[in-house]
Amino acid sequence: MKELQHLKKLSGVKSNTGIKFLSPAVSPGCHCPMRMAALTAKDIGGLSSLLVGMPECTTHVRLFNPKPEGKHGELHWLYVLDQHEVVFGCRNGLIDALRKMDKAGAKAILLIATCIPELIGEDIEGIIQEVQPELSAPVTHVMLGQFKNFSYPPGYWKTMEALGSLMREQKNNPLQINVLGRNPKEKHIPLPPLFAKLERKGLSLRYLAPGAAFEDFQSAPDAAINLVVSPYTQPLAVRMEREFGVPFVSLHTLFSVESIDRAYKEIAEQFGFTWKDEFDEEREKALSLEKKAADELKGLRYIASLRAGMPLVLAGYLAGFGMEPLLLHMDEFYPEDKGHAKALLALGHIPYICRMVNLPAEYSILESLAPDICFGYLPPGGKTIPNMENMHHLYGKIGYGLTIEFLEQTLAVLDKDKISGKGGNNYGTASI
Structure with missing residues (x-):
C-alpha cells in the first residue's frame, strides 16, 4: 500500500527513531x-x-x-x-x-x-x-x-530509572517486596489477588510509583525481590538488579497461563514456599478461555491501535493462537522491546510499526488494511472495524485475572460481530 511505504517493518525497527508517524496528519501531536x-x-x-x-x-x-x-x-x-x-x-x-x-x-x-x-x-x-x-x-x-x-513515555520511565541513582545500599530484608509501577493510593483499582496472598503469608509489600514517598525509593534496595507491573518501571528494576543485586520478576508482560505459572513459582521459591490451591479456580478459567481462543482466533488478522499496552508482548501472545499482526502502533520502543521483537520475528511475524497521533485522519488507512479486529482505541466514527477498545480496563491487572479479562473481551467482540477465522477476507482484502 502506498500509504505504508514510508513505514518500517518490525525487522527494521531497533529503537524509537525507527518508528515513523502513520501519516503526515500529526496534529494534535504527541505529549512532550x-x-x-x-x-x-x-x-x-x-x-x-x-x-x-x-x-x-x-x-x-x-x-x-x-x-x-x-x-x-x-x-x-x-x-x-x-x-x-x-x-x-x-x-x-x-x-x-x-x-x-x-x-x-x-x-x-x-x-x-x-x-x-x-x-x-x-x-x-x-x-x-x-x-x-x-x-x-x-x-x-x-x-x-x-x-x-518522540512521545510521553520516556518522561516517565527515564525519570523512574534516574531515581535509582538516588538509592543507597541497604541491609537486606528477606520479607520485603517492592511492587514497581503501582501507586500505593490506587484504591479505585482492585488489588491483584497475588499481592493479597503474599501479604497473608507475612510478606511486606512496598508500592513504588508516583504517589509514593521519596524515602520509600531510597529504602528500596533492601527488598528480596522487585515485582514489576508497568513498562515504566522495568528499566528501574533492571538498574536495581545491576547495582544492588535485587532480582525482579516482570508481571506486566505475562498473558499466557504457562508464563504466569513460571513467574508465580519463581516468586514462591524466592521465599521458600509453594502455592497450593490458591489460584486453582482463576487458573482453570484462564485455561478454558485459552482453549476456546485457540479455536476461534486462528487465522484472524489484526491491528493494534492506541492504548493497546505493550503491543509486541500482545502480538507474541496472540501469535500462539495463530493470529497475524498487520500493523502495530507503538508509543515507545522500550529497552526490553528488543527481546520481544526478536521473539515475534522468530515466529515469522513482521508487521508494520508506526505511531498514530491523529486517528480520525488515519482511520481510512487502517480500514484499507482490512483487519478482522482491532485492539485498542479507534475514533468514534470508526464503526467498520470490529474493535476491542477497552484495553485501558486492563490497567492494574496482572496474572490469571489479566488473561481472563483480555480473552473474555476479545471473544465477546468476535461473538458480537460474528467473526470467524477468515484471515482478513471478511472485510475485504488488502495488499500490503
Missing part, C-alpha cells in the same frame, strides 16, 4: 516527555525538581504544576535559558540554581533537561558531579529533548 517527568516528580513526596528550558517549556509546565512549592516542602523550580545560555551553555547558572535549592531545603533534586540543553551538548552530568560535593541534597537528572524522545 518533559510534561510526564515534571508530573512524576511532583507526585513523589519529598522529591524536588529543576526544569531547564526555554520560556515556552516553563510556561507549559506551570499550566499543570502551577505552584513552585509542593505539599511537603518540595521545590519545583524552573530555569529559563536566556539568549546567551542558548549559545554558550548554562553551567554557571545551573550550579547557582542548585546551590539555592539546596539552601532552601530541598531533600533531593531531579534536574529535567529539555531540548535546548541537549541540542547544545550541555554536560549536565558533569555539572552535577562538580557541584554535588557541596550540596546536602543528592541530585540526579534526565535528558528529555523531544527530538530524541
Whole structure:
C-alpha cells in the first residue's frame, strides 16, 4: 500500500527513531516527555525538581504544576535559558540554581533537561558531579529533548530509572517486596489477588510509583525481590538488579497461563514456599478461555491501535493462537522491546510499526488494511472495524485475572460481530 511505504517493518525497527508517524496528519501531536517527568516528580513526596528550558517549556509546565512549592516542602523550580545560555551553555547558572535549592531545603533534586540543553551538548552530568560535593541534597537528572524522545513515555520511565541513582545500599530484608509501577493510593483499582496472598503469608509489600514517598525509593534496595507491573518501571528494576543485586520478576508482560505459572513459582521459591490451591479456580478459567481462543482466533488478522499496552508482548501472545499482526502502533520502543521483537520475528511475524497521533485522519488507512479486529482505541466514527477498545480496563491487572479479562473481551467482540477465522477476507482484502 502506498500509504505504508514510508513505514518500517518490525525487522527494521531497533529503537524509537525507527518508528515513523502513520501519516503526515500529526496534529494534535504527541505529549512532550518533559510534561510526564515534571508530573512524576511532583507526585513523589519529598522529591524536588529543576526544569531547564526555554520560556515556552516553563510556561507549559506551570499550566499543570502551577505552584513552585509542593505539599511537603518540595521545590519545583524552573530555569529559563536566556539568549546567551542558548549559545554558550548554562553551567554557571545551573550550579547557582542548585546551590539555592539546596539552601532552601530541598531533600533531593531531579534536574529535567529539555531540548535546548541537549541540542547544545550541555554536560549536565558533569555539572552535577562538580557541584554535588557541596550540596546536602543528592541530585540526579534526565535528558528529555523531544527530538530524541518522540512521545510521553520516556518522561516517565527515564525519570523512574534516574531515581535509582538516588538509592543507597541497604541491609537486606528477606520479607520485603517492592511492587514497581503501582501507586500505593490506587484504591479505585482492585488489588491483584497475588499481592493479597503474599501479604497473608507475612510478606511486606512496598508500592513504588508516583504517589509514593521519596524515602520509600531510597529504602528500596533492601527488598528480596522487585515485582514489576508497568513498562515504566522495568528499566528501574533492571538498574536495581545491576547495582544492588535485587532480582525482579516482570508481571506486566505475562498473558499466557504457562508464563504466569513460571513467574508465580519463581516468586514462591524466592521465599521458600509453594502455592497450593490458591489460584486453582482463576487458573482453570484462564485455561478454558485459552482453549476456546485457540479455536476461534486462528487465522484472524489484526491491528493494534492506541492504548493497546505493550503491543509486541500482545502480538507474541496472540501469535500462539495463530493470529497475524498487520500493523502495530507503538508509543515507545522500550529497552526490553528488543527481546520481544526478536521473539515475534522468530515466529515469522513482521508487521508494520508506526505511531498514530491523529486517528480520525488515519482511520481510512487502517480500514484499507482490512483487519478482522482491532485492539485498542479507534475514533468514534470508526464503526467498520470490529474493535476491542477497552484495553485501558486492563490497567492494574496482572496474572490469571489479566488473561481472563483480555480473552473474555476479545471473544465477546468476535461473538458480537460474528467473526470467524477468515484471515482478513471478511472485510475485504488488502495488499500490503
